[in-house]
Amino acid sequence: MFLNAHSWFSFKYGILAPEALLEEAAKAGVRTLALTDIHNTAGIPDFVRLAANHSIRPVAGIEFRLGPRLLYIGLAKNNNGYQQLNELLSPHLLDGEALPDPSTVLGAATLCACDEAFFILPFSTPPRTLHPNERIGIKPAELTRLPFSPWAKRPKDLVALLPVTFRHNTGPGPGDFNSHRLLRTMAGNTLISLLPAEELADPADCFRSEEEVRHSYRDFPELLRNTEQLLEQCHIAFDGSDKTRKVFGKNTAEDRERLHRDTLEGLHRRYPNAAPKVLARMEHELDVIERMGFISYFLINQDIVRHAQHRGFFHVGRGSGANSLVAYCLGITDVDPIELNLYFERFISTARKKPPDFDIDFSWKDRDEVFKYVFDKYNDASSASGSAGFHAAQVATYTTFQWRGAVRELGKAVGLPPEEIDALSEGRSRYGGGKPSEQAGSGNLDKVAQAVVRYAKKLIGMPHQFGIHVGGIVITDRPVTHYGALFRPPKGFPVVQLSLLECEDLGLHKFDILSQRGLGHIRDAVEMVALTPGPSPKERGGMPLTPALSRGEGEMAECDVLVLRTCTVDPPGRHPLDIHNIAAFKQDPAIKELLRTGDTVGCFYVESPAMRMLLKKLRVEDYLTLVAASSIIRPGVAESGMMREYILRHNDPGRVKRAPKELLEIMPETYGVMVYQEDVLKVAHLYAGLDLEEADLLRRGMTARFRERPEFRAVQEKFFANCKAKGHPAGQPEEVWRQIESFASFSFAKGHSASYAVESYQSLWLKAHHPLEFMVAVANNFGGFYSLEFYLHEARRHGAVIEAPCVNVSEELCSLVRSGDQMIRRSDDQIMEMPAADSRAQELHTCTVDPLGRHDSIYLGLANIKSLTAETVQLLLHERRRHGPFLDLEDLLHRVPLPLEQARILVRAGALRFTGKSKPQLLWDLTLLHNPASVTADGDLFITKVEEPMLPELHHYPLADAYDELELLGFPLCDPFGLVEGGEGFMRRREGAKGAEGLTRRREGAKGAEGLTRRREGAKGAEGLTRRREGAKGAEGFTRRREDAKGAEGLTRRREGAKGAEGLTRRREGAKAGRVISCQLSVARATSDDLRRTTDNEQRATNNQQPTTILKHDMPHHIGKRVIMLGYMVHVKPASTRTGEWMSFGSFIDPAGELWDSTQFPSVAARFPFRGRGVYRLIGVVEEEFGHCSLRTQVVEKLPWKADPRYGSA
Template identity: 40%
Template structure:
């Protein structure tokens, strides 16, 4: 009876989650319900998935609107009709077309024109699939309308958008947000009617009792509509089913590619274990119908290799030897004894997972290639994500709607207010912000970080698509629903670490042409290189992928990591959940003190001997659930997925959780031990890596570490040109200097747009000057390329069109230092020259113009002036920050000496690099600081809550740090008792 129901995916309009809508319909006696969100299909598949749980037969449609005004509601008679509607809506969304008054002649969908809408048109002829929607409010008018003659076309159209008054109030706020106006300026034409609430079915029928034919038409129409998608156990995957001409040809191709690569990957070391693993995997891949999935991924990485694009294949797919042989990953699952069942097994219903990282410079071309090859028949799309209202965004939007001043909105957003002093409007803002947040209210759709769908059926079979700025069709549902219906994404991601590797190799070829050829993929050699492993043991990994952060430096030292396998483990142990659960500490203890390995329950030690009975990888969740608790592999995988948070709370997860405890009780395990093991799973499974994923990260780390070990300056140049990494660019410049580089400020004759190197001299790139325009850089470089280096300021001005503001930046950074003229004199000369004759497009002169040279007084140029110019233009000084202390730095203990002061109080002086805020179990703030001392070595500090409250770290600068030297597993840090910021020199 309800043909026009809106969920909260009627963005900035509706307020009801799909499941709440179904629950409400069940409570009110309905057995069939149509979801018709406004110009959106985000909720459709999940609505169909959950409907049977509430005894509801689902119908899908779309409320086509122009602004808030409904033009018509269209319902799909079947799946083909849903595809028609999606295709039609997508056409309008892609090209930003206005929804027309007249619907097209859908073959498998019906169209319902609201009675009020038709009154504003001259339409008086109706096709078989067209109906007139009558609400209870329309009943008084309908008898006297020209449309009364079409009673056979009448159906009930009673919109549902709200559950109660609070939902309606929220709707008004959402409309004001959408209109970017204050609440008081909304008119009745900007919002829905408050009566768009669900009536019990008997009450709805009672309202139309005088029109029994209308009730009959509505029921008959609903009966004619049926939609079906398979979910859960019964679903088949909906990805591309055939890669080539036939399934058999695809399998032969995959088999051939695998066996032909044996020589490259294993040389003469091929044995039965390898051959058996290949045969097992190929058989399972074929049974699961994932042959095309492997071939598409192989095609993508083959294109990348052809284009000389660097990539890393990771995710649980790295557990597959077939993926290793096809060069999708660079991880040998035989070497690491990777658990293939984590990636694929007969009972796992969710998809295999390849995450392929490309350089941030290359990914766009990879995406283009995928859509050009696989998207021609509307079979490729990007995945969406839902951006929901979080506290800060909700408060800011609502604050504007209620007309609060900016400073009050800021205070509410940052939670810096006294609740007792809030006025009624501020309380309303907070109340409705919390309501939006608790309701998981979608604000707008965005694009998944890297998810791409390649489907067998056209994508509009499942969803309408948007066309965001990236220019590729994007679904209106997210990855969770995609997986539910059998659409398995290809993860095409980007990261800067790969660009650093590629760029370093180019810099080496330019700066050190005599260097031997480098095979950056020869990771087996890197793994056993003592110099590389020494760098890891020393935790001297600044700039290197995934191993440079303070937390990782600490872990590497505590674990004394100096092997590839050790780095693989560290890559997963560092994840938040492992540390939170106490498993990080347990692992370190058992690693350093073998006798502590007996602390592990014997059953777990047998399952996870290589990690000392500690759950470190996602596979460990499956192993414990399957072998320890006796769950099936399918049930074990439900636990692994459920712990991610996206699936927690689903009925299937709750059932498996109950069975976990029941099985453990039946096996006679100690209930306390069972609870502890479950708590460990719960605390880390959503954050831990698959072992193959960690191994992939470790491979990239070794590639970075090789370059850092043997070509440190070139590697730091590439790091700077790719936006740095965990730290600011200042620290990477510091690291280059520590490795022997001479750092030069940007220079008009030596610098490029990016940072460059000549021998051991590094010239910072012109693009590092914050206010220097790209056009200025391009014109400068073009002039230098055409006619060679500049000989003087006048020569520069004769050849480069530039404003006095842009020229001032170059002079202040001392980019004309080759002239031997001080900056102040240059500024005077530049001002005189450009004020007298503005520098437009220079004309090539046959003879050099003579410029009158005025005699100027002798200017004083100070070291302090230069440093402050650098801070303003680059963001940091190029000298040691300790040279900018107002007072001489007193003697203090250097980091190289603190091992002599364990458990003793010391005073250190450091320049703040970074600080990490975290919370204790009591919710109090504590901090971990990273400083460098005068020798350039790191100082690691711990600030407990009382110290954080008393002594603030107020941003970058020099600090006097007092505390006690502590040692844990060989890692030394300073437990701070007091910290004081030192005064810096001021510019006169």
């Protein structure tokens, strides 16, 4: 009887999940139900799958609308009719084509062509002859008008139309209808008081009993008979069998021959002397692949990879597909499954019904090109075939309401002011977005706010729009529209209205074509290294670049200007570089050192603070341990406690012996700890006695959506029953189950971890042997864990000078300029030496290179300047490439039509410092010279010189540069500790540090000035980190004594009783206009002997004594002691404890430039929240675990910046 039911997939209209809709229908005694969501088919697969559980026969349909007006309701007679409905809707969603209007001849003919579907037209349809598949729907409220309508004379064309949107008829009171009203208000982006009535469903749109329906249509019983007859002709079913494209080439036989041939060729390439077990494994896999019907699936993936390789795109094949030897031989993956003893059945098994899937990563710059290849190959987008020609589409996701979003949308709908919405959605905590805020839970809310909170809870989990799967594509045998409608997001590739889970239920194999930044920075770094001229490492006496190693630190050759992807000269002496020679990388001692010490910033997947900490705790030096580390860092393993147990067993062989024998026998490689997804299969099969299909169902079922399915619950019950029958110790099965459950929070297949480890090795090799090219590439790919500033800090550690953008040197992004360059590039690609006699050219020359030729420089890109438009960047680069470098400000303004504000930004960013003038002088000149109308297309042969006026002395403050950089670049290029009040003591004194070379040179006026940080290599007898604090009269150190010394300066002034004392914080009471911070940390980077001296008192420091100020280097000598540490914030990660309290983990750079970590437990995190980037003073206790030291923080204090001198004192 019910032809027109809406689920919550009628976005911001329906409120019931498909299963809830079926439950309500069953309660009302409904035997047949049609799901007809508005322009949406996402709910159909679940609806069809679940209907049998409620003894309901499902009918699939779509409701077509024009704005709020109903056009018609389409009902599929069968699966082909369902495809016709999808093809009718898809052009509208793909390209915005108008839906057929049944009131026109053409529109009616279009509906008639969909001969395997019925169309229910509204009662308001003008009288005309209906086609055989058309009917007029009559609602109960329209029955009183029916006798007076021309349609009354044609009863055979009429059916009962009973829309369903709500559980029950609640009217205007609390319940489903109000939720619907609020959703419609959100959809219209209006206020609920202004919502038009036509936007709403009828409050009576709910299920009714059969008696109620027959009573409503008692005067027109033929309408009910017509409706029943129509529904009896509609059937829809999905059998779940393989729906992926069955043939790659011409036929199955050709595909089979090709797969065997290519696999055998790959086997000989991968294993020149293949052992019999390898051959046997290959034959076994090929047999399973053929029996399961996956030949075309492998060939399609191989084709995608080969196309990418032909285009020069890097890729990584990962996921469970890396468990396959055939995939390894075909080149889809680069992980040796024999070496790692990977479990093929994790990928494909005859016991598994679900399809496999490969995860193939490409660079974020290349992925869309791969997408285009796939869609061009498998889709025919010609107008003749329309959406029926689509055999490939992206997979959708559903964006659901969460607390913060629901409250904000509802608050706007009812007209709450923004501050109240903020209070309700976020509360006082910055981490309150995922659950009801403190304000929302209080009793101090008015009725409107209470309603917002109440309805927000109802909306949580409800889908309200489509998203796009990160990389999933389906390639189908039949048109994609056979399974769902298509829509087109802004990027332009078609997306099917199905999520991953529905695709699996329908038997659609998903191809994961993903993107990541790691491959982008590897490719860019390799290109830069390949352009580096000079003798090869072999000629230098080292290992060759192919197969592995490059020059060591400090051996960089001099070269011309080298800019990422913009070098116009073909440098001599290019070196072949094989970045895929992982076997050599595994033996590289430099890589082992980076792993063991956790010096992995910038390296793919191993750079986060948590991962660096784990590497040090495990003392990782080899590939297999890195593979394990890549998996146990995942939330699924880490949060269950298995990561800690793995670390303990890895470092203590005695603990391994005490591990449960049953699990140790199953997983000896991981010390009896479940680390990989394969371990779940092994434990479920060997420990709990489940068959492989049940074991795989258990592995897959650890998701919120799947865990509620009956088949999963049955497996859970069998798991415990089998464990009891096997006689496992009491409590052990429950603990094993808990560990398996943790994998719901994501874990990796072993092959997936192994693939990531391979990419990590590639990054590590580049960092170990070409650190500057590597860090420039990482900075230019925007996707690392840290900010650009910190990657530039890493480049400083490796000897680079970081330069502000320059219009004559910088490219769009960061670029590397090698030391010793004495040339300037002209527009005709010739190299000319700048003559010293030409003062203007000489000024230009000295900006472009280090005058002493000692440093490699990294120039920030013009696009790194905030507020500088992309148009301005391209104008500057285009003009410079055409006509050469700019000579001065006047030349720049004459050649490039810069708006005044854009020119001012360039001056303030330091991009015109090559002129030799200060910023105040340049800004004055700019005001006089700026006249965009005078710019010519090709430049004038003779330029009229503008007479420069006599200016008074214009003061320039170096500190002002830092504030300009903070505003325009987002971070200062100078030492940030020098920006803190009293911070002169934080930095190393340049005098007295014999031979020390700074990491950044002064940009103006100081020829040969030494930089702020020393180079890391070659400094035998390296400088220590601290001086004696006490006992040496006149000795300078990090802190002076804070107490009992009249007039003494310290890190904080005493908060009470110390009138006029200066310290790190102002007195919180009674200190009118008190000054902050008088820190004289005099020699933060003093000479080695000074910094390594300590006193007996310092060594005997306890928590009851004055804490010692230390640097990261000193932490191992102060374990268990209360200390003070200064740090420039790099990153703070919030985390939630098991009790729901918030804590945080911090990463900081100390005054010596080294990275250290801190932990803030809930009490400290709540009392001392971090307040943005800057320099902090932390007091806490040094803790050590497996060689890694960190600070358990007790007090956090942010140190204020110095005042900007241009605006007076603070």
